[in-house]
Amino acid sequence: MAIAPxxxxxPAGSGAAHDDNFHxxxxxxxxxxxxxxxxxxxxxxxxxxxxxxxxxxxxARAGKQSKFQNWGAARQAAAEVKWEAVGHLDKYxxxxxxxxxxxxxxxxxxxxxxxxxxxxxxxxxxxxxxxIIKSKTMTGEEIHLNAALEKExxxxxxxxxxxxxxxxxxxxxxxxxxxxxxxxxxxxxxxxKEKLGTAATDSPEELTMIAREVMREKYIAADVGISGxxxxxxxxxxxxxxxxxxxxxxSVSLPKIHIAIMGIEKVLPKMSDxxxxxxxxxxxxxxxALTGYNTLLGGPKQPGEIDGPEEFHVxxxxxxxxxxxxxxxxxxxxxxxxxxxxxxxxxxxxxxGGHTYGTTYQGPIGSVITPHFKxxxxxxxxxxxxxxxxxxxxxxxxxxDLAHHLLxxxxxxxxxxxxxxxxxxxxxxxxFMNQPRLYRLALKLAPLAQAFHPLVKGRRLDPLYVWTAGxxxxxxxxxxxxxxxxxxEK
Amino acid sequence: xPTTSSRETILxxxxxxxxxxxxKPGHHAGESEPQQEPQFQNTFSILGQEAATSQKRTWLPxxxxxxxxxxxxxxxxxxxxxxxxxxxxxxxxxxxxLQRLRAENxxxxxxxxxxxxxxxxxxxxxxxxxxxxxGYDAHQLEKCDAGITQCDALVAQTGSVxxxxxxxxxxxxxxxxPHHVVIARREQLLPDLPxxxxxxxxxxxxxxxxxxxxITGPSRTGDIERILVLGAHGPKKLTVLCV
Numbered sequence: 126m127a128i129a130p131x132x133x134x135x136p137a138g139s140g141a142a143h144d145d146n147f148h149x150x151x152x153x154x155x156x157x158x159x160x161x162x163x164x165x166x167x168x169x170x171x172x173x174x175x176x177x178x179x180x181x182x183x184x185a186r187a188g189k190q191s192k193f194q195n196w197g198a199a200r201q202a203a204a205e206v207k208w209e210a211v212g213h214l215d216k217y218x219x220x221x222x223x224x225x226x227x228x229x230x231x232x233x234x235x236x237x238x239x240x241x242x243x244x245x246x247x248x249x250x251x252x253x254x255x256x257i258i259k260s261k262t263m264t265g266e267e268i269h270l271n272a273a274l275e276k277e278x279x280x281x282x283x284x285x286x287x288x289x290x291x292x293x294x295x296x297x298x299x300x301x302x303x304x305x306x307x308x309x310x311x312x313x314x315x316x317x318k319e320k321l322g323t324a325a326t327d328s329p330e331e332l333t334m335i336a337r338e339v340m341r342e343k344y345i346a347a348d349v350g351i352s353g354x355x356x357x358x359x360x361x362x363x364x365x366x367x368x369x370x371x372x373x374x375x376s377v378s379l380p381k382i383h384i385a386i387m388g389i390e391k392v393l394p395k396m397s398d399x400x401x402x403x404x405x406x407x408x409x410x411x412x413x414a415l416t417g418y419n420t421l422l423g424g425p426k427q428p429g430e431i432d433g434p435e436e437f438h439v440x441x442x443x444x445x446x447x448x449x450x451x452x453x454x455x456x457x458x459x460x461x462x463x464x465x466x467x468x469x470x471x472x473x474x475x476x477x478g479g480h481t482y483g484t485t486y487q488g489p490i491g492s493v494i495t496p497h498f499k500x501x502x503x504x505x506x507x508x509x510x511x512x513x514x515x516x517x518x519x520x521x522x523x524x525x526d527l528a529h530h531l532l533x534x535x536x537x538x539x540x541x542x543x544x545x546x547x548x549x550x551x552x553x554x555x556x557f558m559n560q561p562r563l564y565r566l567a568l569k570l571a572p573l574a575q576a577f578h579p580l581v582k583g584r585r586l587d588p589l590y591v592w593t594a595g596x597x598x599x600x601x602x603x604x605x606x607x608x609x610x611x612x613x614e615k
Numbered sequence: 616x617p618t619t620s621s622r623e624t625i626l627x628x629x630x631x632x633x634x635x636x637x638x639k640p641g642h643h644a645g646e647s648e649p650q651q652e653p654q655f656q657n658t659f660s661i662l663g664q665e666a667a668t669s670q671k672r673t674w675l676p677x678x679x680x681x682x683x684x685x686x687x688x689x690x691x692x693x694x695x696x697x698x699x700x701x702x703x704x705x706x707x708x709x710x711x712x713l714q715r716l717r718a719e720n721x722x723x724x725x726x727x728x729x730x731x732x733x734x735x736x737x738x739x740x741x742x743x744x745x746x747x748x749x750g751y752d753a754h755q756l757e758k759c760d761a762g763i764t765q766c767d768a769l770v771a772q773t774g775s776v777x778x779x780x781x782x783x784x785x786x787x788x789x790x791x792x793p794h795h796v797v798i799a800r801r802e803q804l805l806p807d808l809p810x811x812x813x814x815x816x817x818x819x820x821x822x823x824x825x826x827x828x829x830i831t832g833p834s835r836t837g838d839i840e841r842i843l844v845l846g847a848h849g850p851k852k853l854t855v856l857c858v
Contacts, residue, residue: 181841196674198673199675303841304838329842333846370848371850396816397816411837414676414773415774417830417833418828419831443624453637
């Protein structure tokens, strides 16, 4: 399933850009990454916005995490529960399917994103439906669902405020938890003014109310609600949705059809596991004790119930997940609960920003899983988007060893397809370091060579180009350490 | 149908993948050989439900021992969440508080479902009542000034209301009107999340309502510059009356 984004056909028009390849599609992902990273790291306004937003997150998270009697033990237990679930994934998925089907839910298994898209489009077409309300789903982003739905002529509205904003801007979510974190209220006001014809305002509250008014009618008029799912409970056959705005709750309650799409790794063995996972997801993800709405759905409207959808479909998506499962070293990356904490603490994310990654899942977790979900050689550059500081590993509520997985991806990429220049350079270096005489001679000659350095410095001819393009090379000492030590002995 | 084939493809891919043993999480390349059996065990599976619940309690935020401590905690959490928490001494005070809320918010039409406490509210308020029990028009419900519901429980630990479409008049009543008013009995106040899940299991057995959930504060968003705004899509106000 090597699906590089440049191969995906997207129709022209508004939905086309709502995709993770909205920056210059023909460009190679690594070239695009370097280009965008250069641009973003120099963008001080971007840095201010991100630092201010994340500053609020750090304070809130530290406060809520400190309320736990033992966050460490909770983290360990959460990691163990997910390890149990992922380690017996077939068993728990079948249990989930049996239980939720027994109450009238249709479960569809999709190996690829095409299969998932085709099924969803089919359900909507069969029902003769046209208007779709979506609540936030990253799995939906992963399969480029909006573009597919709009191509069919359906009217698609993203109801989550952040998602709605990026939908209007025709761009991908910036961060998989905070989709519009890169925008100031001024930009959002301008956007609403342009797209909705509303008056300019610098009040986040007024801006939120504009979106509220737009959406209210859409919930009621929608034929189909599409959502994601944060957890699938095997024991009871339910999906659990975590949100703050109430948009998911409305999207899964008012329309006649509800379609939920989720990755196969989302399963948890027991309902009571949520007593741990819901507060941990809220704490790690947004610095909340619990998010505003945590909803468990165990089927469509049952006999005797007042309201709810008549049809409920759950799409279980593989799309590369079983490939990741087959890698014993990185299997635990499937434990991810998509809280986004690793993005929030990552020095690379904070500097290059979410869009630079060019992936559905940004930050450390995205850099780990994208090469597995898509293709290693095209996405291996993400493994180097790391300072190896390990902040991601430290912050992860389910203890995924992200920092080491990035290193493993580097190693695997090099083993799979060695870069000859690097390989020979390392061989040459190893040989050189084993020649003490030659080494000493080189050290003696280095100051002399450095005198000629300005002739080529910072240009392509410079052997130290990568270093000297942006930095000064330190002046080589005439006296080596060995000489210095020998003198000192006397 | 691709359903069956993809189902089999995925399940067999999972089985093939899991046939290769994996080192326990946290161990990285070169540190140790993959073990035959994952050393990690699911604490909860081994210990059983009861022990697992009691263990979780020792990790989650503390809640105190007495009902009064839980009520204080619910009040403190409500302040943080901007939930209006009103503890009533008796039904007479509940009535007074409802009348005060009616005047304060200028209610003229309320949405509600049939129930012991909601019937009491309807009687006390004497407004235009919009009952959802036998089906309803969403546009009409949207025009109600408030949705008044009962619930399954209150959770002190997080300041949450646990409700289902069975206890709270369907899926929409608690979310579409701009003000959600919950009326609960004192004995419905639970200490923590493990207790909430125990209650659901005891109360519903295998016959769960199709929607169950925790409502924690009024609808909120931080999507614009991480600044808190209430009433993103759901209720702008949440009032919890406990009697």
